[in-house]
Structures are given as structure tokens and as C-alpha cells.
Amino acid sequence: MESIKDKVAIIGMGCTKFGELWEKGPYDLIVDSCYEAFEDAGVEPKDIQAAWFASLVSGFTGSRLSNALKLEYKPITRVENFCSGGIHALANACYAVASGVCDIALACGVEKLKDRASGFAMVNPEPVDSSKVIPETPPANMFAHIAIRYFHDHGWEIEEGRRILAQISVKSHNNGILCPKAHLQQKISVEDVLKALMIVYPLGLYDCCGLSDGSAAAIVVRADMAKDFRDDYVLVKGFGFCSGAGQAILQDDYDFLHIQENIEAAKMAYLQAGIKNPRDEIDVAQVHDCFSIHELILYEELGFSPKGKAREDVEAGTFALDGELPVNTDGGLKCFGHPLSASGLRMIYEIYKQLQEKAGPRQVKNAKVGLTHNAGGMIGSLNAAVGIFGRRD
């Protein structure tokens, strides 16, 4: 097996504003994100030779994309992996250009969650029983299971645990204010978080990301072709993907303190990218903060905090914009919003801009290597995905 490192370059990206975009349908969002990408890359739609398209609720087949962009008779594949759909679309595009079967490929993710009154209505067809007797566990419940057990094992009272999580949300909101495309731009305090409406105990309103509409897109070419398009292209350094096999529920000794899929995906990505000390070698990261507890455990799972030290790092501001390793510099899922299949690509968009020094007030100094992380599905059966990107040498 070979690494993807330095074989593929991103030459253009686009991202719509995320939010409650009542006046935008899926076609509008696809056009907005993809045309920004075309312009950024300096290519035209007809230059695209193949495309991968990710959506949970806004399209069943590749023809959604071809219809929106009027791509005529091009190979287009729909990709679906819940919240990691977007990066999976990108990865497929990368493998295609790396193999040489095409030269320029497009990846796009789109979601109109606000078209459904309950967001992505829980009609998960798997991995639970096909008779669907047991009500599906909404994501907030799954992460509440982890929070309850995590607080218990660390000997934290519920309020104490909630305060730690609150600091993560406050940090992300401070970043969201600096990001015009984010759904929410609102400063909050720890007290605001603690007093907010309870969603699924112990997670309150500000511990949970919002449901939003949005789209993002990326255009990739083989690395040796990238300089024909731009100087400041961004290289793919590594991908790590994995799917859980239901272990968390099938095995009674799974501890609900960690998500093994995250750990395995990170391992694979670091191996591909040749990263041995993530805390030192990663300059900026966008991680899957669907719920604040997820971001907390990710700090250790991604190797940013030493084991058992996540709380210390939170309280020391390690992951704030001016900290040692800024995380979720664009406000994260928390503020940017979470249109499932677009989020992976939105995270890569922020990393892409950071590496090109185009992140404005959010710019991290000397950002040379960036990481994105997503995880979609149910506890024990998550599809985790880590991408590592870097500046050209």
C-alpha cells in the first residue's frame, strides 16, 4: 500500500455561507460553491473530467450535480458516509487523479437540512435492525452517553464537567465572530452555556452544533500539474478513514470514554503524512465538534493533548486562536453550522485558506500543516475520517 502524500493538490475551493438559507435550493447552493471553486482554480465547468458528490438529504445520485452544473455526460458518483461524506468525496476525487484516470476532478457536498422540519430526520437504515423497532438514537443521545460516563470516570460532578465543555464552546464562538460565512456569529460566556436549554442531559443548547444549509466544493489535480494552475496550491499529505463494526454496543466492555474509530483514522493519516508528534507538527485543525464532548475527547484521540490532559489544555487555552494549536478557527460545526455532507469540505476550505494565508482575522501564523477530522454515524459504527494538508515546499 502507498501513501497519498504529495500526489494530489487542491487548486480551487468554494464554500457558501452556511445557515438557514430559505431562498436557496440544492441547485443554488451547488452552483454557488462550485463556481467559487472554478473561479478560484481558474478553470471552467467543462474542464471537469469527473466528479464526486456527497449529500444525505439533498440528492440520491450524481445526476443532482450534473443537473445543477450542466456537466454533460461526465462520470459522477454519489458518496454517502453521514458526516464524513464530504471528505470521502474529496478522497475519491484524489484517488482518481492520483491514478491518472483523469486529470481534473471535482468534489462537492451539499445539504438542505432546513427543508426538513426535524433536520436529518432519523431514518437511519443501518446499522440497527431492519425492523426498526427501537427508536433510533439521535446523535445528541449518543454523545450524552459518553459525557455521562466520561464525567463519572474522571470523578467530575456534572456541573464541573459542563464547565469544562463550556469553555470549548466559548472558544469556538469567539472564532465564529471572525468568520462571515458562519451560520452563527455570537459571543457567549460560560454562564450562558450552563444556563441554556437542556437538549440531552448533560448537553445543553450551546454544547450542540446547529442544523444548517450549505455547500462546499474542491477541485483537485495531480501534484505535478498543480503549478500550471496556481503557485499556492495545497497538497494532500494523508488520509485516514475507518468504519466501526458495532463494537460499542455488541461488546459489554466498551468503556464509552473514547471513540476508537477516531484513533484509528488519525493513526492511518499520520502514517501516510509521516507525522510523529501531532501536537508539534500540526499547526491548525478543524475537528468534528458536533457536540462539545466530542471535541474534548478528540484532543487526546488525535494526539493533541497527552492522555488525561485534555482538561488542562482546555483551561490553559491551548486550542484557542492565539494558542499553541488553534482548533476550529472558523467557529467549527458549532458556529459554522453542520450541513452534514458539506462540512468535511468546509473544514478543508478553512485549512486551505489558512495554508494560503487568506484567513484574515482568523489567520494562524506560520500555518504550514493543517488537519481536518469528521465522524459520521452511530457510536460503535462511526465512519471517522482524518485529512492532512500542507503547503507546497
Place this chain on the structure above:
Amino acid sequence: MSGIISWGSYIPLWRLDRKAISNNLRGEKAIAGFDEDSITMAVAATIDCLKGFDRQKVDALFFCTTTSPYKEKLGAAIVATAVDLRKDIISADFSNSLRAGTTALKAAIDGVKSGSLDRVLVVASDCRLGAPGSNWEISCGDGAAAFLIGTSEVIAEIEAFYSICDEMMDIWRAEDDRFIRSSESRFILHEGFARVSREAIAGLMRSFHLKEKDFNKAIFALPDPRAQTALAKSFGFDIKTQLQDSLFNWMGETGAAYSLMLLEATLEDAKENDRFLLLSYGNGSDVMSVKVSRGIEKRPENRSLKKYIESKKVIEDYKTYARWRELLPFVKPPRPLGLASPTALWRELDQNIRLYGVKCKTCGTVQYPPQEICTRCHSKGGFEKVRFSDKRGRLFTYSVDYISWAPEMPSVTAIINFEGGGRIQSLMADTKIDEIKIDMPVEMSFRKMDFREGINVYSWKCVPIRH
């Protein structure tokens, strides 16, 4: 000798304080939760009855009710599957009559006496609804009782049985009626309860040469406590010492289950050689003579109607009852659970209804639901069935959901680790939020998960241990 080998019962955790109906009323009535019905209660009572007995030895199941959730569908099939009986059993619903439970006892006795059946399970369960503001709403309670009938190790012999079939429009429901209908109450009292009961008792005594003084106690399961005392008095029974308490103030009258539940209450305090006169009523009357044998010394342990009566949570708000019984229209938020698929439901009966998991023959890992490939060792070698419905477990972690819609909010999801290994994620029922703690002991309870496209979707939830 043929008669009762074991018994079990079930009263829901919940009571409605009658003051919630009207300030001048006394006592409480037992009310099934929103996720319970005559079938779920029957399952609970049956499992209670069969504790310590080999379920594979039950040859027949009779399910007795006036409130089956289906107009056409064998309720006994669902109960027998949930209780994990054999497939080759006699199964029947005895329905439409308040005396269905005792009629089924007669059929059971005849079956074992003739030798055509060895052990028969009779379970009666009702969840009757009186119109808001009616006397039936005041008096009806929800509950279930189960008896195991056979000819060996008999605790109480059913030594005599007499029945009257009597046509009258006293208490009934027509095809599409939700609420109980009844005619003039004095008509029912005189020409129904009193006349028919007297005729039936007289018939029993005459046919079997019995007299009032042969009985220690009378159990008169008439749906009106005043009628019970009047009947007792008219036969010379002392109402303080020789009439089984109606349990009206703690439970209410429980329809087809009533006669069997009152019989259990009596048996709990019975001694060898006691003889009881049991009467039930419903378009006629069944009466029987029940004689306690020496086997009462070995009466089943931990079976106690009293304990069910005493373990309760009282609701003082009529709105909760009205919501649970769908007396008020309410809008379900748009959170579709998907379609109910009869084929998928049938294919997954073992995991959903029998609550089977498996144990890997290669590495011994217990896992739920049943898998084709072992989660731990990945072998495709083979599995043994493991039944979780009668196992106890401990709460490993949980969540309390305030925003997803459920008939009762907030809703609790639990991760349970079981004694003997294995883990299940399920909803938790009958719980108060501030009582939930990691490691608390729980057991499994058969409940109705949903009703969609005309299908009652049943499975199991966990509950705090009742007693």
C-alpha cells in the same frame, strides 16, 4: 387432582389519584403507562408466573381480555412468543367477556384432567376505558394475572365449576366503541349482578353438594364493590372476614383479569384446606370451588399481588392520564421512525420479541442482537441462543432527551450490561429522572414501542427493579 401450580400478576407502576377525576372521590386506580396494553401486561404476569418453571413444558396458552389491541389477530401468539414458549402449543384468545378468565380456567382444567394437556397457562389482562366523567372511568383499573394449571404439584385444586350463560345488554362495547357502554345501573345491579350470581352459586352448590359453611372465603369479582358486599351478605358471609377485599381503592376493577387477581390476593394468605368460592360475571357467571392443598407450603416465592399494589407512583394530574389514553388530540412532531415492515418484524422476532442474543461457541462472547459473525473473534462457527428477557443488569450509562419527541418526555436511553455478559441499548421506562444513577440495577419489561400503519410494534425496555 387438577388445579393451580403457580401464579403471577402484574399491576402497572402508575396510579391515578381519583381526586384528579373529581375532588369528592377516594382511592386510586391502577393505570397502564402510555407504552403498555393488555398484551404487555399479560407478558409481565406470565413471566412472573413462570419464574422457576421450565417454559418449554407449557402446552397451551389462553389469553383472556376484553381489550385486545387487535380486533382480528391472535393476542396469544404475541404473548407466547414474548414469553418464549414452544411453537407446538394450543393457543387461543378468550375474549369479549368479563368472565373470560374463569372460562379459560375451566378449559384449562378440562384439558389437564382429560390428559390431553399437561400444563396450561391462563393469563387474563385488561386495560378498559370508561368515557371521561363516567362511572366506568372511576372504577376501571388496569392489570393482569396468570395461572399455571396442571395435575402435579398442585397448590390449589379447582374441584368444582358451574356456569350460567345469560343474555342481557348490561355492560358492552359495539364494534367501533372506545368507551364502555352500560344500561341503567339499578337494572344491572338487580337483574344482572344479583340474579345471575345467585343462580350460578345455587347451581354450583346443588350440583356439588356444597353449602355456604363449606367455604372460608368468598371472592366475588363483580365490577361493583357494593354488589360484592350485598351478594356476600345474602349468602351469610361475614363481609369483614369472609369476603375478599375488592381492592377498589388501590387498583380498581380490572375487567377480565379481576377474578384471577382477586383469587391471587386470597391465595397469598391461604392455608392448607381453605376452600374459596370464586365468582366472575359477564353475560352469565362462572363460579368455582377452589380448595387449597398441602402444596401451598411451597407457594411460589416473590409472587405477590400485594407487592405490586404497594410499589407505585401516584399521578395527580388528569392531563397525564388523558394523554396516555389518547383522550385528547395532540400533534405528533415530524420525526418519522420509518415504515413498519411486516417481513422485517417477522425476520427479527427472536431479537425483538423473544429478546434473544447469542453466545459465540468459539470465544464465549455474549452479544445482542444475534450476529452472523462474532463481534470479538470474527468466527462464523456457531452460536447458542441467550435469552435476555429474564436477566438482570446494571446501568452502564444513559442519556436524558428533552427534545426528540416521545409520548412521555424527557425520554431516557440506557446502556445496560447484563449478568452473565452481554449489553443492550434500550429505552428506559417507569422512571423518575432524579432516580437514575450509573450502576443501578434494572430488569427488562415488554412494552409497546409504537403504533404505525395499523401495527403495534412491541419490544423491550429496561425498568428499575420493582421488587
